Amino acid sequence: MEAFTKHTGRAVPLRRSNVDTDQIIPAHWLKKVTRDGFEDGLFEAWRKDPEFVLNKPERAGATVLVAGPDFGTGSSREHAVWALQNYGFKTVISSRFADIFRGNSLKNGLLTVVLDQKVVDGLWELVESDPQAEITVDLEAREVRAEGVTAPFELDENSRWRLLNGLDDISITLRDEEDIASYEAGRPAFKPRTVQV
Amino acid sequence: MGRTLAEKVWDDHVVRRAEGEPDLLFIDLHLLHEVTSPQAFDGLRKAGRPVRRTDLTIATEDHNTPTLDIDKPIADPVSRTQLETLRKNCADFGVRLHSLGDVEQGVVHVVGPQLGLTQPGTTVVCGDSHTSTHGAFGALAFGIGTSQVEHVLATQTLPMARPKTMAITVEGELPAGVTAKDLILAIIAKIGTGGGQGYILEYRGSAIEKLSMEARMTICNMSIEAGARAGMIAPDETTFDYLKGRPHAPEGADWDAAVAYWKTLRTDDDAVFDAEVFIKAEELSPFVTWGTNPGQGAPLSASVPDPASYEDASERLAAEKALEYMGLEAGQPLRDIVVDTVFVGSCTNGRIEDLRAAADIVKGRKVADGVRMLIVPGSARVGLQAVSEGLDKVFTEAGAEWRHAGCSMCLGMNPDQLAPGERSASTSNRNFEGRQGKGGRTHLVSPQVAAATAVLGHLASPADLTEADDRTPAGV
Numbered sequence: 001m002e003a004f005t006k007h008t009g010r011a012v013p014l015r016r017s018n019v020d021t022d023q024i025i026p027a028h029w030l031k032k033v034t035r036d037g038f039e040d041g042l043f044e045a046w047r048k049d050p051e052f053v054l055n056k057p058e059r060a061g062a063t064v065l066v067a068g069p070d071f072g073t074g075s076s077r078e079h080a081v082w083a084l085q086n087y088g089f090k091t092v093i094s095s096r097f098a099d100i101f102r103g104n105s106l107k108n109g110l111l112t113v114v115l116d117q118k119v120v121d122g123l124w125e126l127v128e129s130d131p132q133a134e135i136t137v138d139l140e141a142r143e144v145r146a147e148g149v150t151a152p153f154e155l156d157e158n159s160r161w162r163l164l165n166g167l168d169d170i171s172i173t174l175r176d177e178e179d180i181a182s183y184e185a186g187r188p189a190f191k192p193r194t195v196q197v
Numbered sequence: 198m199g200r201t202l203a204e205k206v207w208d209d210h211v212v213r214r215a216e217g218e219p220d221l222l223f224i225d226l227h228l229l230h231e232v233t234s235p236q237a238f239d240g241l242r243k244a245g246r247p248v249r250r251t252d253l254t255i256a257t258e259d260h261n262t263p264t265l266d267i268d269k270p271i272a273d274p275v276s277r278t279q280l281e282t283l284r285k286n287c288a289d290f291g292v293r294l295h296s297l298g299d300v301e302q303g304v305v306h307v308v309g310p311q312l313g314l315t316q317p318g319t320t321v322v323c324g325d326s327h328t329s330t331h332g333a334f335g336a337l338a339f340g341i342g343t344s345q346v347e348h349v350l351a352t353q354t355l356p357m358a359r360p361k362t363m364a365i366t367v368e369g370e371l372p373a374g375v376t377a378k379d380l381i382l383a384i385i386a387k388i389g390t391g392g393g394q395g396y397i398l399e400y401r402g403s404a405i406e407k408l409s410m411e412a413r414m415t416i417c418n419m420s421i422e423a424g425a426r427a428g429m430i431a432p433d434e435t436t437f438d439y440l441k442g443r444p445h446a447p448e449g450a451d452w453d454a455a456v457a458y459w460k461t462l463r464t465d466d467d468a469v470f471d472a473e474v475f476i477k478a479e480e481l482s483p484f485v486t487w488g489t490n491p492g493q494g495a496p497l498s499a500s501v502p503d504p505a506s507y508e509d510a511s512e513r514l515a516a517e518k519a520l521e522y523m524g525l526e527a528g529q530p531l532r533d534i535v536v537d538t539v540f541v542g543s544c545t546n547g548r549i550e551d552l553r554a555a556a557d558i559v560k561g562r563k564v565a566d567g568v569r570m571l572i573v574p575g576s577a578r579v580g581l582q583a584v585s586e587g588l589d590k591v592f593t594e595a596g597a598e599w600r601h602a603g604c605s606m607c608l609g610m611n612p613d614q615l616a617p618g619e620r621s622a623s624t625s626n627r628n629f630e631g632r633q634g635k636g637g638r639t640h641l642v643s644p645q646v647a648a649a650t651a652v653l654g655h656l657a658s659p660a661d662l663t664e665a666d667d668r669t670p671a672g673v
Contacts, residue, residue, distance in 0.1 A: 016518070017511040018390055018490045022629040027608045031261065031275040033235035033282045045631050068511055070391045073424065073490070074627060075608075076326040077233065078342035096391055099360075099426050100326055104342035156358065158218050169344070170244070173352045176213050176221060180354055183212040183223050184250075190447040190455035191225055192314045194255040195293050 002109040003166030008136040009063030020074035025083040038083035058131035072101025199465025203397040206337040219356040225319035229256035231283040233324025237347035238286040264600035303576020306330040306544035313443025317432035317459040329420040333413035335432035361471035363396040367404040369478035377412035378643035382484040390492040393425025404478035410439040411550040422491035486641040488519035503527035538621040539570040539651040543607040546624035547575025551644040558648035559595040565654030570597035573605040622650040
C-alpha cells in the first residue's frame with residue numbers, strides 16, 4: 001500500500017447524498033480480474049451528462065473529492081476504491097461514509113476524511129466559487145486546510161500509523177502467527193468444516 | 198454487566214487483543230465467489246502465500262452466471278474469463294468450488310445455510326455486502342472488501358474494530374399478508390440508509406421469534422441497506438430444527454455440544470445496547486420503495502411523497518433526484534405505478550418459501566399482458582425442490598419464465614437486465630440507479646407483492662386480487 005502523509009490538490013464538489021458503490025463503479029465493470037483500468041467506469045452513468053461536475057474542464061486533474069453524506073453505501077466492491085484511485089483521487093471528504101467502503105479505502109491508501117457537514121458545505125462553496133482553490137489533507141497533523149478553513153479530523157491511531165507507513169496488513173497479522181495457531185488448537189470439534197483435511 | 202449476543206460471539210473469536218489496536222478475529226467460514234476474489238488470489242500468488250484454512254473456505258459461482266442455456270459456453274467473454282479465473286484459483290489453491298451446473302451451485306448466501314455450514318456463534322465473511330444474511334442463525338457475519346478477502350485467505354483472521362450494538366425490537370403479530378420483507382423495508386425507511394452505520398443490529402422481540410429461518414434471512418440480509426455491516430437474531434429451536442440433518446451440521450455428541458453452546462447465545466437480561474429501536478408489528482402493512490435507495494420506501498397504500506415535505510436539505514434533493522430518475526410524480530398513488538418486469542429471486546428472497554409464496558398467488562392466474570416475470574431460484578437445490586413441488590409448472594402456466602439459479606437481475610451482471618426506462622417490481626435488495634440495468638427503474642417488494650403485481654400489471658398486494666376476477670376456477 002502506498003503511504004499517505006499529506007496531500008494538496010484541487011477538488012471536485014459532489015453535491016449528492018447516498019452515492020452508492022453501484023454509482024461509483026457499475027456492476028458490469030466488476031468482471032475485470034485486475035486492480036487497475038477502472039478509471040473510465042468511475043461514475044459512468046453520470047459522466048454521460050456533459051453538465052456532470054467531473055466533466056467540467058476546470059475539474060480536470062483534481063485529486064480531492066468532496067462528497068455528500070453517506071458516501072459509498074451498498075455493495076462491498078473494493079473496485080469502487082480502485083476506480084477513484086485509478087482516476088486520480090487521493091482522498092475523499094464526506095460527513096459520513098458507509099462502513100465497508102471506509103474500510104476498503106483505508107486498506108488501499110485512499111484517505112477518507114470525515115468532517116462535519118457544515119465544514120463540507122464550506123469546502124463546497126469555496127471550490128465552487130474558485131475551482132483553482134486547493135485543499136490540503138494532512139494526516140500527520142490530522143487536519144484539513146483550505147482558504148478560510150482549518151478543520152481537525154479524527155482517525156484511529158492504528159489506521160493512521162498503517163497509512164503513514166504504507167504497511168501491509170497481512171504481514172502485520174502474520175507476526176502473530178503463534179496466536180492464531182494457539183486459537184486454532186482450542187476451537188471446538190463441532191465447528192463446521194467445508195472439506196475434510 | 199451482561200453481554201449482548203453480538204458481544205458474546207465477538208469475544209469468542211478474539212485471537213489477539215491489544216490496547217489501541219483493532220481486535221484480531223478468527224473467521225470460522227469464508228465464502229468466495231468470482232467477482233471479489235480474483236485480485237485476492239493474485240495477491241497471494243505474488244507474496245507466495247497459501248490459503249491457510251482450505252477446510253474453512255468454500256466457493257461458488259453466482260454473480261455472472263447465466264440463467265438460461267447453462268450447458269452452453271458463457272456468451273460474454275469477460276464473464277467467462279472471470280468464472281474461469283475462479284476455477285483456476287480454486288484448483289491452484291485447493292479450495293472447494295461449486296461451479297455452474299453443480300447441484301450445490303447458487304447464490305453464495307443461499308448455499309452456505311442450505312449446506313448447514315452457517316451455524317450459530319460462528320464468524321462468517323464473504324466479499325459481498327449481503328453476507329449479513331447469515332446473521333439469521335446467530336452468526337456474526339459481514340461483508341468484506343477484496344483486500345480483506347486476501348487477508349482471510351492468508352491468515353483466517355481479520356483485524357476489526359468492535360462496532361456498537363443496536364437492538365431492533367419488533368413486538369406483536371405481523372398482520373396477515375405482511376412479510377419479513379415488508380418489515381425490513383419499513384425498518385430501513387425508519388432508521389435510514391445510514392442509521393445502522395457503525396452498529397451490529399440485533400433483531401429481537403416476539404414478532405421476530407415467530408419468523409421462519411428463511412424470513413429471518415430476508416431480514417438480516419438487508420441490514421447492510423440500513424448501513425449496518427451485520428444483523429443478528431438469537432438462535433432458538435427454529436434455528437436448531439433448520440440445521441439438524443443438513444450435510445455440514447454436527448452429529449451425535451458434537452450436535453449435543455453444539456446445541457449446548459448455541460443455547461448460551463442470547464443477549465443477557467442486563468446487557469445494554471448502544472441504541473434501541475422499537476417497532477409495533479401490528480402497525481405494518483405491505484411496503485414498497487419509490488426511490489433510488491432502500492430507505493426511500495412507503496406503505497403500498499401511500500402515495501409518492503412530495504420532496505418539499507422533507508426538512509433536511511440533502512434528503513429533499515435526494516428525493517427530487519430520485520423522482521426524476523424514477524419518472525414519478527409527487528402525490529401519485531403507489532398502486533398506480535405500472536411495471537413491465539417482475540423479478541422473483543436473489544439472496545434476499547430466492548429461497549423455497551419465497552417461491553412457494555409467489556406461486557401460491559399466481560397459481561391459476563395469468564401474468565398481465567406486457568409484463569415479463571422472471572423466477573430465479575437462489576440455488577440449484579432450491580430450483581430442484583421447487584420442481585419437485587411442481588412450482589415451475591405453476592409459474593410457466595401463468596406465463597412467467599422459469600430460470601436457473603444465480604444472482605441474475607438483482608444486479609444484472611449476467612444477461613438478465615432491465616432496458617433503459619424499464620420498470621421492475623423486484624424481490625431483491627437494492628433500487629439504486631441502474632442497478633438492474635442502465636436506466637432501469639426498480640421498486641423493491643416482497644415475493645407476495647411481486648406476484649400480485651405481475652398479475653395486475655401495477656404495484657399491488659395479494660389483497661387486491663379477487664378469486665372471481667383473476668383466478669381461473671380449478672379444473673378449467
